[in-house]
Amino acid sequence: MSLSRLREQFRQALADPDLAAPYERATATARAKRAAAAAELPDYEEQRQKAADARREAIDHLDALVERFREAFTRDGGTVHHAADAEEARSLVKRILSERGARTVVKAKSMLSEEIALNEDLIASGWEVHETDLGEFIVQIAGQRPSHITAPALHLDRVDIGRIFHEKLGVDYTEDPVELATIARRLLRERFLQADAGISGANFLVARTGQIVLLENEANIRMCTTLPPLHIAVVGVEKVIAEVDDLGPLLSVIARSATGQKLGAYTSILGAAGPPERHVVLVDNGRRQLAQHPRKREILTCIRCGACLNACPVYERIGGHAYESAYSGPIGALLGPHHLGTDHGRELPFASSLCGACSEVCPVKIDIPELLRLERERYVETGGADVGERLAWWLWSKVMTRPRLYRLLARVGRGILQGPGIIAEGSSVLRDWTDGRKLPIPSSTSFIDQWKHQGGATTRTNPIWDRTRAQRALEATRKAKRSWAASRGRAGRGKDRKP
Numbered sequence: 001m002s003l004s005r006l007r008e009q010f011r012q013a014l015a016d017p018d019l020a021a022p023y024e025r026a027t028a029t030a031r032a033k034r035a036a037a038a039a040e041l042p043d044y045e046e047q048r049q050k051a052a053d054a055r056r057e058a059i060d061h062l063d064a065l066v067e068r069f070r071e072a073f074t075r076d077g078g079t080v081h082h083a084a085d086a087e088e089a090r091s092l093v094k095r096i097l098s099e100r101g102a103r104t105v106v107k108a109k110s111m112l113s114e115e116i117a118l119n120e121d122l123i124a125s126g127w128e129v130h131e132t133d134l135g136e137f138i139v140q141i142a143g144q145r146p147s148h149i150t151a152p153a154l155h156l157d158r159v160d161i162g163r164i165f166h167e168k169l170g171v172d173y174t175e176d177p178v179e180l181a182t183i184a185r186r187l188l189r190e191r192f193l194q195a196d197a198g199i200s201g202a203n204f205l206v207a208r209t210g211q212i213v214l215l216e217n218e219a220n221i222r223m224c225t226t227l228p229p230l231h232i233a234v235v236g237v238e239k240v241i242a243e244v245d246d247l248g249p250l251l252s253v254i255a256r257s258a259t260g261q262k263l264g265a266y267t268s269i270l271g272a273a274g275p276p277e278r279h280v281v282l283v284d285n286g287r288r289q290l291a292q293h294p295r296k297r298e299i300l301t302c303i304r305c306g307a308c309l310n311a312c313p314v315y316e317r318i319g320g321h322a323y324e325s326a327y328s329g330p331i332g333a334l335l336g337p338h339h340l341g342t343d344h345g346r347e348l349p350f351a352s353s354l355c356g357a358c359s360e361v362c363p364v365k366i367d368i369p370e371l372l373r374l375e376r377e378r379y380v381e382t383g384g385a386d387v388g389e390r391l392a393w394w395l396w397s398k399v400m401t402r403p404r405l406y407r408l409l410a411r412v413g414r415g416i417l418q419g420p421g422i423i424a425e426g427s428s429v430l431r432d433w434t435d436g437r438k439l440p441i442p443s444s445t446s447f448i449d450q451w452k453h454q455g456g457a458t459t460r461t462n463p464i465w466d467r468t469r470a471q472r473a474l475e476a477t478r479k480a481k482r483s484w485a486a487s488r489g490r491a492g493r494g495k496d497r498k499p
């Protein structure tokens with residue numbers, strides 16, 4: 001996707017009158033609930049720090065913890081598989097299903113399965129796959145993609161859902177939420193009972209005990225993971241945590257951040273025992289490589305609560321589909337390029353105002369704006385910027401390092417901006433900018449002219465010397481940033497704990 005295509009999609013989303021209002025309402029409600037739930041816990045910030053530390057420690061010792069999980073899970077009779085990428089993960093799942101003769105699958109909500117396009121592949125290969133989370137069920141029968149990490153059908157209201165049920169399931173039209181939920185429940189109950197296998201993701205994998213932790217509000221995950229004779233959990237390797245004790249702070253902040261609840265309605269902690277067969281497919285898909293990066297490894301600490309989406313002033317106006325990525329919103333702009341291929345969604349980091357609202361609410365304190373900035377840097381370094389943009393910045397640097405040229409052009413620019421039809425008379429050629437915000441008419445004289453007029457002294461400096469000094473300052477800033485990042489990486493690790 002090019003930047004111009006991304007802009008076009010955002011423009012279309014902004015022009016859709018049915019989109020912005022429901023999103024703004026839903027995200028505003030979610031924000032208020034999250035804020036109230038956080039405020040009600042006196043030590044919320046302490047829990048948040050503990051949750052962030054637990055996740056950072058897990059990423060610091062990723063390979064050791066994954067191995068420990070494998071040992072514990074296998075000891076209890078389960079099977080762990082490793083998939084290097086999306087294709088291998090899909091093949092492994094199909095092989096396990098085929099070997100057991102499983103043809104009908106019930107699925108719990110899993111963003112990873114969206115990432116690796118598992119449903120599409122299974123269905124294309126002849127499997128019957130039924131989503132069982134209500135939101136996922138709705139978007140599946142509507143033939144759409146989820147538009148939010150935790151609320152897949154956020155873009156649909158009850159009228160839309162009533163219409164979809166009527167058209168796709170052949171039931172009488174109703175927009176009553178209880179009736180709609182009852183229709184889905186009746187249908188899904190049959191599917192749970194008839195399924196050959198259940199597929200889920202996982203919120204966490206506990207390395208010491210070999211347990212799979214799953215959070216939900218509808219109990220469909222419990223059905224998927226316990227009713228069919230075969231359960232396959234398809235999980236990103238980064239979901240591992242060291243200890244059961246880490247669950248305390250993590251469970252406390254995740255539900256508050258996602259839905260404003262104290263705790264999810266159902267928390268399942270599953271060992272390998274349960275259905276006759278339980279498998280975990282651990283998916284890398286770029287995660288270990290990301291874990292090597294001194295700063296970007298922080299992305300892997302995400303617990304997929306969706307709070308950053310609800311806080312984002314961009315997401316709340318355009319929704320998730322305009323991102324054209326399995327993961328939308330601020331965290332999606334970071335995850336997409338790493339898990340979906342370097343060319344996929346590499347423009348998404350530009351879909352942010354970098355206002356910082358996302359990192360303020362992130363329960364594991366991910367510095368999302370700084371990471372987005374790093375992704376933008378990568379975009380430019382890998383040739384993402386087009387010729388026009390590169391030329392513009394080249395010209396800008398030439399002008400900014402030549403004071404005389406700068407003053408001359410500033411004088412010309414002031415004259416143009418004061419001219420008729422630019423800003424003063426409202427019929428501005430800068431309308432795209434001035435329609436949304438005020439642009440003051442520039443003064444007719446520059447600051448330096450006014451300064452001199454008032455008797456202030458000025459010093460003429462050698463522009464060449466200035467450029468050298470600017471270069472030195474830039475290098476010093478970069479060096480300081482590198483050492484700060486390195487020390488931050490060290491400081492974030494657990495101090496008293498061993499992997």
Ligand code: SF4
Binds near residue numbers: 362
């Ligand atoms: S980045 Fe933070 S706020 Fe966003 S989904 Fe991940 S954990 Fe939640």
